Amino acid sequence: MRQLFALLLAITVLAFVRSARAEEEAKPAASAPTVDLYTIGPHGDFPSRLGHAILCVREAGHDDAEHGRCYDYGVPESEDMIKVGYTAMRGVPSFRPIVVGEPTVLHFFKETQGRQVEKQRLPLSPEETQKLVTSLDREVKDEV
Numbered sequence: 001m002r003q004l005f006a007l008l009l010a011i012t013v014l015a016f017v018r019s020a021r022a023e024e025e026a027k028p029a030a031s032a033p034t035v036d037l038y039t040i041g042p043h044g045d046f047p048s049r050l051g052h053a054i055l056c057v058r059e060a061g062h063d064d065a066e067h068g069r070c071y072d073y074g075v076p077e078s079e080d081m082i083k084v085g086y087t088a089m090r091g092v093p094s095f096r097p098i099v100v101g102e103p104t105v106l107h108f109f110k111e112t113q114g115r116q117v118e119k120q121r122l123p124l125s126p127e128e129t130q131k132l133v134t135s136l137d138r139e140v141k142d143e144v
Contacts, residue, residue, distance in 0.1 A: 031060050031061070031126065032060055032126035032129050032130070033057050033058055033059055033060050033129055033130075033133060034057070034058045034063060034121060034129070035055060035056070035057050035058075035121070035122045035124055035129055035132060035133075036055070036056045036057075036058070036068075036119050036120065036121055036122065037053060037054075037055055037056075037119070037120050037122055038053065038054045038055075038056060038070070038105070038106075038109075038117055038118065038119050039051065039052075039053050039117075039118045039120075040052040040053065040054070040109045040115050040116070040117050040118075041115045041116035041117070042115070043113050043115050052074050052109070053074075054070045054071065054072050054074075054105060055070065055071045055132075055136065056068045056069065056070040056071070056102050056105070057069055057070075057071075057129075057132075057133055057136070058102070065102040065103050065106060066102075066103060067102075068101070068102030068103075069099050069100070069101060069102060070099065070100050070101070070102050070105045071097055071098075071099055071136045071139075071140065072097065072098050072099075072100055072105070073095060073096075073097045074095055075095060075096055075097075075098050076094055076095055077094050077095065077096055078094065097136075097139050097140045098140065099140050
């Protein structure tokens with residue numbers, strides 16, 4: 001009976017330790033920014049019928065929207081939708097990346113347009129996160 005009790009106790013402790021380690025590994029490092037992918041549902045306007053996606057980066061140690069900036073690659077260079085459609089069919093890029101504050105993005109899509117917005121955290125290592133952020137910043141800078 002004592003052996004059974006000791007075995008059950010050991011299994012319980014092992015399960016608790018594994019659970020605590022898994023929770024700790026799932027948390028992003030405090031010294032690394034976090035990256036979220038927002039998917040935005042469709043809207044009645046013609047260019048918005050297929051939905052949208054935006055990458056947002058939050059500052060290290062600040063996991064709230066107020067400290068986030070979003071990279072939007074879906075801003076057309078022209079308001080002429082015929083030109084945008086024509087260039088898209090020909091494989092010519094007609095969109096430019098921009099950076100927008102995360103609160104502004106969420107307000108625009110949720111409140112102003114009433115669209116469904118879903119967020120998922122990208123499970124990146126600190127090194128992967130830094131490479132992604134550097135690349136995003138470079139692409140936006142190159143477009144300015």
